[in-house]
Amino acid sequence: MVSKTTLEAIERYKEKSLPYILEIEGIRKEFPGVVALDDVQFRLRPGSVHALMGENGAGKSTLMKIIAGIYTPDRGTIRLRGEEVVLASPLDALEQGIAMIHQELALMDWMTVAENIWIRREPKNALGLIDHRKMTEMTRELFAQLRLKIDPTAQISTLTVAQRQMVEIAKAVSHRSQVLIMDEPTSAITETEVDHLFEIIRDLKARGVAIVYITHKMNELFEIADEFSVFRDGKYVGTHASIDVTRDDIIRMMVGREITDMFPKEEAAIGEVILSVENLSLPGTFHGITFDLRRGEILGLAGLVGSGRSNVAEALFGVTPATEGKIRIAGRDVPIASPADAMREGMALLTEDRKATGCFLPLTILENMQIAALHEGHVKLGCVDERGMTNLCLGMKDKLRIKTPNLDERIENLSGGNQQKVLIARWLLTKPQILILDEPTRGIDVGAKAEIHRLISGLAQQGVAVIMISSELPEVLGMSDRIMVMHEGHMTGILDRAEATQVKIMELAAR
Structure with missing residues (x-):
């Protein structure tokens, strides 16, 4: 909750009727070996949504x-409400009326929804103890205001990623902040939930809240943002009203070049069946999944959040093994009881949540990149061939255009998109026959998306069989040879590239 001093500053600001609530001038920020921000500026109007655009590593999140x-x-x-301020800590920013919803969710799994929302602000009873009943009532009132249907007493660990995202949003709103920063708030929620979020944003705008909205999704910018600013390579490029530009204008500002083909799908020779799945089932999760995957084929896997797409991927890779059905690789029945089994059979899995199940955040880029490839081919006399591995990793860094001063940088210091590239590099180093990609371009800018799409297409041309899970239908349609659609744990159909449309996919996904 904002402090008494902040409330007084708000009243002074209202009297002045200043055009901007937040003004940034000449900001510079350096990290070891890299200039993250170089003399940037930014201005935010009250009661508006200002989208912040730029490639990964452009400096937006910094x-x-x-x-x-x-x-x-x-x-x-930094001037807030016309007065120069020093924001010494996140708590200081909150007390001055600034709240941020991070792209990587930071809720505490072992606590309830209500406890997460009101942490450090819990209502107390006459004995000075936390009044859990009142806290639950306060949460219900907040959720009613936001039209959220989530149990305040539920433990966070039991919620879906989308529900956790909504809890984060509710927590930020509960502070009654005047400035609300949303970093990729729709990266893990369904289209229905996106519509709901936009309703919440419009309500907040009507109350005079100023919202900074970081997104890589162009359609969101045009639907919700009043204006936008673009950063490139740590520098400020420009600010425009959303109604004054086109999608191509924004892309040129972001990347400094034309991107003529977002989905560079090249023709690849489709070979023999490399993976055959028959009646794969995991009670309570998915049932009767049957399909074939051929060398050189990209099989898109579509469906709404909760349809079981990621669960099937994890079963194929042995993270959560299926209890029924058969998996055949190159015609052989193969028991996949663990990721080690899957890797021995030439499989690789890029997981959906890079923070929770992908990155080893305290380790370096080099350590994260090489960790899956430390097998016999890179070991001599029981010792890792460090020089050879480092050279391979440097090659991957250049190939995927990972923005980092060196491989000794800790991966937690990279932008989300560059972290994703490191994870893709990790699995490419294993030279997989079957590559499973779960949301490979989530949280990645348009330039990097095109690069990753080109890479996927190139792998297919080399004979790698690819399963690509994506919530973005244009990506699925643009990159897939065939598309398998799921609904509530069941496979509802497989569409060939020539016959697939967004309408047909949604009809199968919502059966």
């Missing part, structure tokens, strides 16, 4: 973390 009190700028000024 600037927002400075505004949220997480980072301290090396130089530059």
